[in-house]
Amino acid sequence: MVPKRDVLLRISDLRIEGYSDEKWVEIVRGVDLTLHKGEVLGLIGESGAGKSTIGLAAMGFARDGCRISGGSIEFDGMELTTTPESDLRALRGSRIAYVAQSAAASFNPAHRIIDQHTEAPIQYRIQKRVEAQEDAMQLYERLRLPNPGEIGFRYPHQVSGGQLQRAMTAMAMACRPDLIIFDEPTTALDVTTQIEVLAAIRDIVDQFNTAAIYITHDLAVVAQMADTIKVLLKGEEVEEAPTEEMLDSPKEDYTKSLWAVRSFQRPQKHRPKEADAIPIVSVQGIDAAYGKTKVLDDVSFDIYPGMTVAVVGESGSGKSTTARCITGLLPPTKGQILFKGEPLPPRYQDRSKDQLRQAQMIYQMADTALNPKIRISEIIGRPAQFYGGLHGAKLKNRVDELLDLIELEPSKFYNRYPPELSGGQKQRVGIARALAADPSFIICDEVTSALDQLVAEGILKLLDRLQQEFNLAYMFITHDLATVRSIADEVVVMQRGKVVEQGPKDEMFTPPHHPYTDLLLSSVPEMDPNWLTTLLEERGTDAIGEAADV
Amino acid sequence: MSTFVIGYYALLIGASCLAAYFNKRNIFILVFSLTMISFITGIIGGAPALRFITTAAGMLALAAGTSYAFREFLIIITPEGVSKELRTAPLTAAFGMFVIFTYALAGVFAPVIAPFGEAEVISSAFAPPDETMLLGADQLGRDMFSRIIYGARNSVGLALLATMLAFIMGALAGLLAATKGGWFDQFAGRLADVIMSVPSLIFALLMLSIFGTNLAVIVIVVAVIYSPRVFRLTRAVAGNVVVMDYIEAAKLRGEGTWYLIRREILPNSTAPLIAEFGLEFCFVFLLIAGLSFLGLGIQPPTADWGSMVRENATLISFGEMTPLIPAAAIALLTVAVNFVVDWMLFRSSGLKEV
Numbered sequence: 001m002v003p004k005r006d007v008l009l010r011i012s013d014l015r016i017e018g019y020s021d022e023k024w025v026e027i028v029r030g031v032d033l034t035l036h037k038g039e040v041l042g043l044i045g046e047s048g049a050g051k052s053t054i055g056l057a058a059m060g061f062a063r064d065g066c067r068i069s070g071g072s073i074e075f076d077g078m079e080l081t082t083t084p085e086s087d088l089r090a091l092r093g094s095r096i097a098y099v100a101q102s103a104a105a106s107f108n109p110a111h112r113i114i115d116q117h118t119e120a121p122i123q124y125r126i127q128k129r130v131e132a133q134e135d136a137m138q139l140y141e142r143l144r145l146p147n148p149g150e151i152g153f154r155y156p157h158q159v160s161g162g163q164l165q166r167a168m169t170a171m172a173m174a175c176r177p178d179l180i181i182f183d184e185p186t187t188a189l190d191v192t193t194q195i196e197v198l199a200a201i202r203d204i205v206d207q208f209n210t211a212a213i214y215i216t217h218d219l220a221v222v223a224q225m226a227d228t229i230k231v232l233l234k235g236e237e238v239e240e241a242p243t244e245e246m247l248d249s250p251k252e253d254y255t256k257s258l259w260a261v262r263s264f265q266r267p268q269k270h271r272p273k274e275a276d277a278i279p280i281v282s283v284q285g286i287d288a289a290y291g292k293t294k295v296l297d298d299v300s301f302d303i304y305p306g307m308t309v310a311v312v313g314e315s316g317s318g319k320s321t322t323a324r325c326i327t328g329l330l331p332p333t334k335g336q337i338l339f340k341g342e343p344l345p346p347r348y349q350d351r352s353k354d355q356l357r358q359a360q361m362i363y364q365m366a367d368t369a370l371n372p373k374i375r376i377s378e379i380i381g382r383p384a385q386f387y388g389g390l391h392g393a394k395l396k397n398r399v400d401e402l403l404d405l406i407e408l409e410p411s412k413f414y415n416r417y418p419p420e421l422s423g424g425q426k427q428r429v430g431i432a433r434a435l436a437a438d439p440s441f442i443i444c445d446e447v448t449s450a451l452d453q454l455v456a457e458g459i460l461k462l463l464d465r466l467q468q469e470f471n472l473a474y475m476f477i478t479h480d481l482a483t484v485r486s487i488a489d490e491v492v493v494m495q496r497g498k499v500v501e502q503g504p505k506d507e508m509f510t511p512p513h514h515p516y517t518d519l520l521l522s523s524v525p526e527m528d529p530n531w532l533t534t535l536l537e538e539r540g541t542d543a544i545g546e547a548a549d550v
Numbered sequence: 551m552s553t554f555v556i557g558y559y560a561l562l563i564g565a566s567c568l569a570a571y572f573n574k575r576n577i578f579i580l581v582f583s584l585t586m587i588s589f590i591t592g593i594i595g596g597a598p599a600l601r602f603i604t605t606a607a608g609m610l611a612l613a614a615g616t617s618y619a620f621r622e623f624l625i626i627i628t629p630e631g632v633s634k635e636l637r638t639a640p641l642t643a644a645f646g647m648f649v650i651f652t653y654a655l656a657g658v659f660a661p662v663i664a665p666f667g668e669a670e671v672i673s674s675a676f677a678p679p680d681e682t683m684l685l686g687a688d689q690l691g692r693d694m695f696s697r698i699i700y701g702a703r704n705s706v707g708l709a710l711l712a713t714m715l716a717f718i719m720g721a722l723a724g725l726l727a728a729t730k731g732g733w734f735d736q737f738a739g740r741l742a743d744v745i746m747s748v749p750s751l752i753f754a755l756l757m758l759s760i761f762g763t764n765l766a767v768i769v770i771v772v773a774v775i776y777s778p779r780v781f782r783l784t785r786a787v788a789g790n791v792v793v794m795d796y797i798e799a800a801k802l803r804g805e806g807t808w809y810l811i812r813r814e815i816l817p818n819s820t821a822p823l824i825a826e827f828g829l830e831f832c833f834v835f836l837l838i839a840g841l842s843f844l845g846l847g848i849q850p851p852t853a854d855w856g857s858m859v860r861e862n863a864t865l866i867s868f869g870e871m872t873p874l875i876p877a878a879a880i881a882l883l884t885v886a887v888n889f890v891v892d893w894m895l896f897r898s899s900g901l902k903e904v
Contacts, residue, residue, distance in 0.1 A: 327802055348802055356804045369795040373817035386803060433799070 042226030114152030646889030724784025828891030
């Protein structure tokens with residue numbers, strides 16, 4: 001465990017207020033935190049728990065519209081709440097560094113990576129430009145970036161997401177800070193890419209004996225990284241304990257519920273035995289292309305009524321493109337799609353109202369999938385009105401019925417607008433809109449990936465219940481294998497626009513696998529704190545850098 | 551030293567002492583700096599300068615008071631949703647709304663308010679103001695005040711009509727271009743480029759010389775000149791909306807273009823469009839006033855602020871301020887509309903969310 005070392009950061013009774021609806025609301029309510037030199041602390045909690053706010057406060061920074069209203073932040077003997085802004089600025093970047101969630105959004109696209117890397121050391125007069133560049137290249141090598149001597153001279157859009165996230169970690173290291181704050185650095189990455197970034201971050205933190213605060217909502221990830229884990233809920237601490245203790249025997253109920261969240265699993269269904277059973281959707285050998293870039297290559301699979309087919313793969317593997325082909329937004333260049341045995345017109349404009357009605361879609365981002373200026377009653381009511389021709393009292397009854405189905409109280413939500421709803425509630429409204437059309441087939445495009453784990457579980461349970469009630473067929477697009485494990489009947493694994501393996505779930509999760517399926521499966525972080533170490537040993541250290549290129 | 555000067559300083563110093571006593575820092579700084587400035591201006595300009603400051607401060611206070619009262623009045627008479635928005639309006643916006651309200655009253659009830667007809671000759675040319683003629687007479691002996699009132703109806707009404715027409719054409723084309731894309735987008739875009747490439751005043755002069763100067767032609771020509779700006783804005787705003795998933799969902803539902811535009815896209819683009827409406831209205835108003843000044847706009851004897859400035863321009867050389875009155879009317883309306891628009895822009899830009 002962590003030996004007694006000097007205290008680097010001590011936060012006590014930290015209170016931060018945010019300005020909303022014309023008054024100050026406390027969003028962090030008295031959090032204490034102690035971080036020793038070289039220690040890694042994991043902050044975990046749902047969105048809105050105040051994780052990022054605390055992370056930024058550790059740099060003496062409050063976002064626009066927030067203010068530190070009480071408590072103290074002591075960094076290496078310096079009280080940050082009373083330090084003037086100019087001194088804080090000297091501290092940031094040189095002694096405390098920050099790695100943001102989206103490296104793609106945090107790098108300036110107009111400058112080369114290495115120029116952004118060397119900016120801080122040159123500014124703080126720690127190194128001359130040439131030295132700083134050499135140092136950067138060494139760091140790139142340590143983080144196992146390909147071509148460390150050359151990669152820095154590219155622009156951010158010329159390298160992949162995982163590489164960019166590692167370059168950002170290297171940049172945070174540029175001045176050899178005492179403390180780095182990692183704010184969900186791997187959340188936006190695929191599981192296979194996530195591993196290399198995790199391994200790289202862990203290595204470099206070890207090598208330079210840097211202290212770190214690791215913010216995430218993914219327990220399995222934090223288990224790999226942190227010495228100590230602190231669980232937050234609504235701006236307050238729930239509990240804090242060393243990693244292994246926390247994983248083995250959580251004390252509080254809330255922590256236990258977080259741990260148990262992935263336990264939902266429904267019985268697997270199998271295809272109808274009869275030979276003449278017609279799949280509800282049959283994708284037959286489709287190719288598709290955006291302009292001249294071919295993105296789908298001979299994709300075929302069947303979805304039978306009442307079953308859930310999970311389509312998995314990394315981003316860019318063609319999962320969503322397949323969905324666009326089925327909905328008719330992107331006509332395939334070859335092959336055809338049968339709906340209940342009948343060929344579907346390739347373009348949605350050519351499909352009949354009934355064909356459109358039967359296949360519905362639920363989107364990943366409920367924020368952009370619901371029109372913010374239309375009331376919930378109309379969002380849900382419109383498909384019923386459009387397809388079913390319902391009006392007046394009948395329409396209202398139907399909307400009430402649908403709101404009941406998605407477990408939202410009709411009287412409370414009927415007249416609301418989407419921005420007034422929480423993420424999970426919005427996703428439920430998205431589901432109700434799909435249901436309102438009375439479909440037989442629903443495409444769920446990453447419906448849970450933007451949600452917190454507890455909320456996501458609720459959505460999965462709801463989808464499962466609706467499937468049983470209405471005998472719906474789902475095409476479930478996801479990159480999260482835990483979701484697949486809990487809800488799928490059959491699995492289709494895609495890579496670079498091709499189906500590499502497909503079959504019933506139980507077969508897919510038992511070896512032997514296709515090498516790519518194996519890579520995907522083994523890359524899903526597990527709760528075991530030694531998982532990453534073991535995995536890296538198995539794969540051999542050199543394999544990590546190439547993992548994404550398999 | 552007159553009693554006025556003594557009273558003046560006593561009041562200021564008393565007010566600043568009170569502010570200091572009650573710890574109203576901002577008010578104290580304001581009042582006390584006014585006191586200091588008054589010392590200097592008092593020494594240089596004497597009592598008249600102080601009188602001027604008093605009048606200006608009084609006018610400002612009156613305007614602020616009117617705006618405040620008008621805003622409270624609006625909050626009370628409007629329904630829940632609107633009044634909540636109105637509470638966020640700064641005093642400048644309230645002032646703007648009050649001025650626009652006054653102009654609208656003058657325009658609508660012009661025949662009731664104006665003591666004389668707009669073309670009625672009642673006195674000798676350039677007669678000075680008296681009891682019957684508040685602002686004196688113009689170059690033909692018509693009542694200036696009556697003509698200003700009628701001008702509100704003609705100039706503002708015409709500008710409003712032209713702006714609305716420009717908006718209907720531009721917004722519709724912009725929404726269609728964003729939704730449909732393809733050849734229509736290209737065609738409308740290039741057409742807008744062509745219109746915008748010709749300087750607006752020259753283009754208007756050319757068109758009016760060709761088609762003659764009746765009201766319908768003025769409205770249409772001005773609308774055509776200003777619709778490309780609206781088109782561009784609408785297309786840009788709607789372009790950001792059409793890529794949203796909810797539009798895709800509506801398309802996949804099989805909704806027609808008209809439903810998409812009306813129910814899905816338009817509600818999400820109204821805020822910048824309303825703000826743009828205010829700005830365009832000012833430009834259109836100034837263009838029409840400019841055209842009238844050049845003699846190609848609204849034709850005599852119809853009262854119009856632009857032509858009134860031109861007709862009375864000679865008086866400037868005699869130190870008379872008569873031609874400045876219609877000019878001030880134009881300026882005041884432009885400022886007022888901009889105050890309101892600033893507030894709306896601020897709201898729609900999302901800056902309010904700190």
